[in-house]
Amino acid sequence: MKKINLGVVGATGVVGETFLQLIEEREFPAGEIRLFASEASQGKTRNCQGQDIAIQTLSEGCFDGLDLVFFSSGDDISKEWAPKAMAAGAIAVDNSAAFRMDERFPLVVPEVNGDLLPKPGNATIIANPNCSTIQLVVALAPLAKKYGLKGVRVASYQSVSGAGRNGIEELLTSTRVALEGEDITKSETFPAPIPFNSIPQIGRFDDAGFCTEEVKIMKETSKILRLPNLPVSAFTVRVPTLNSHAEAVWATLEKPDLSVADVTNTLKSAPGVEVTAPNESPGYPTQKFASGRDPVYVGRIHRDLFDKNTWLMWVVADNLRKGAALNGIQIAEHIFDLK
Ligand SMILES: NC(=O)c1ccc[n+]([C@@H]2O[C@H](COP(=O)([O-])OP(=O)(O)OC[C@H]3O[C@@H](n4cnc5c(N)ncnc54)[C@H](OP(=O)(O)O)[C@@H]3O)[C@@H](O)[C@H]2O)c1
Known part of the structure; x- marks a missing residue:
């Protein structure tokens, strides 16, 4: 199976850390994993699937080569950076409120309206609802x-x-x-x-x-x-x-x-x-x-x-699992036909 190159924005937060835990627990087929947080986290690392990964700050081009990016850094970061992830060819799964009521993007709970999810390779933003x-x-x-x-x-x-x-x-x-x-x-x-x-x-x-x-x-x-x-x-x-x-x-x-x-x-x-x-x-x-x-x-x-x-x-x-990170991972599992 093709490995999925993924990013987690807000990787040091409580939702971001739950993402990392679930990526391991559910044996998500991750290739490269890139982790992002604020400048305050520069120099920190997080372990995921046996890799020690340095935390990066967001910068132009930082999503190049990624298939999927999970966002959990708040509305302002998502508003600015999720469209950039999409422009770089990734599917952005956004935990903030930035795109939830935006008619251009689906707001998805896979058990309820997973039929709205795109096929892999269709770069877009998927909004994760409020917990x-x-x-x-x-x-x-x-x-x-x-x-x-x-x-x-x-x-x-x-x-x-x-x-x-x-x-x-x-x-x-x-x-x-x-x-x-x-x-x-x-x-x-x-x-x-x-x-x-x-x-x-x-x-x-x-x-x-x-x-x-x-x-x-x-x-x-x-x-x-x-x-x-x-x-x-x-x-x-x-x-x-x-x-x-x-x-x-x-x-x-x-x-x-x-x-x-x-x-x-x-x-x-x-x-x-x-x-x-x-x-x-x-x-x-x-x-x-x-x-x-x-x-x-x-x-x-x-x-x-x-x-x-x-x-x-x-x-x-x-709220950190089904209300946030688990729903995001399930969205990805649905898109990439993993479960
Ligand atoms: N908590 C929940 O139950 C829940 C549920 C659903 C949705 N959400 C949404 O998920 C998002 C994160 O919530 P949280 O509870 O995980 O908050 P949190 O614990 O406060 O974590 C915030 C994360 O955002 C990062 N961040 C802050 N400024 C940044 C910047 N300039 N660039 C990149 N990353 C930055 C922080 O990095 P540093 O550690 O470096 O500061 C940290 O990793 C919010 O949009 C929230 O509304 C939360």
Whole structure:
């Protein structure tokens, strides 16, 4: 099999490091691997598939000869450099929000709309959705396909790793300080102190009162499910957990008179989903359990008391894996026909 020459931009970040881990774990057929980060990482190396690789900074021509480049360095870097990777003949898989709503490029979760992916050799940009959107659509798509979907409400409980390495470091450091008795009143990374707290804001607020993360979930979900008129309402909250995002979801289906068994069995047979049975202790997935694992876990499936078409469920996934790097690797595996 032809080896794939690949680049990882943001290789020293928490998503970038997860990419490197998954490239090894999934025995991705990598040829040359080029790693990129900021000037602060010059002189550092990372090991991947037995090679010690020096971290480079981005420069003109740095993608020449690459077939595939994963981007996880934020919106501004992707806006400037993903088109350059494409111009150099590579497929750019972008984890930032820069191209997600851009009609020229597909926004893909392979289990849901992998049919939009190009064949190898077609240089383009593929947008990787927001982490909270990915796990939501993996759980909603099988229900939408079988029963029709009329509307979605979601409340998220998002871990600090969603804010990158700084988020993790701040939770660990400031919790230690708080445990020593100091009153934490400020945060470098979050809008409010994170130890022993919940913060109902991820990103900036718009005029309607929604924050950026909520707008991403609402817009991306209907784009990926190809339901442009689907009402989606999201409320996002940062919680002091280290990794994985959890979501309480209310999905209103077209088809009435479904049983818990119908909905559960549909989810059980869906790609990428694992249903946690109520008799498995504690009977539902948790963020700690999902961390380091690949599936989107669903539990607590039950019908709303007041609207028989509405189903409640608890959806949990590792935001660094399925919410970011794993989805990116699966996009590449799909394009290069590796699985
Ligand atoms: N964390 C998540 O759960 C998640 C999920 C989905 C999508 N994303 C997206 O993935 C991206 C990365 O997030 P993250 O959580 O991995 O953040 P992170 O841990 O803060 O890592 C940021 C990475 O970007 C690199 N970088 C910064 N400036 C750069 C520059 N000028 N040139 C090249 N690289 C540069 C950093 O390099 P240095 O180490 O040298 O500073 C680091 O490797 C963001 O767009 C984020 O929105 C994150």
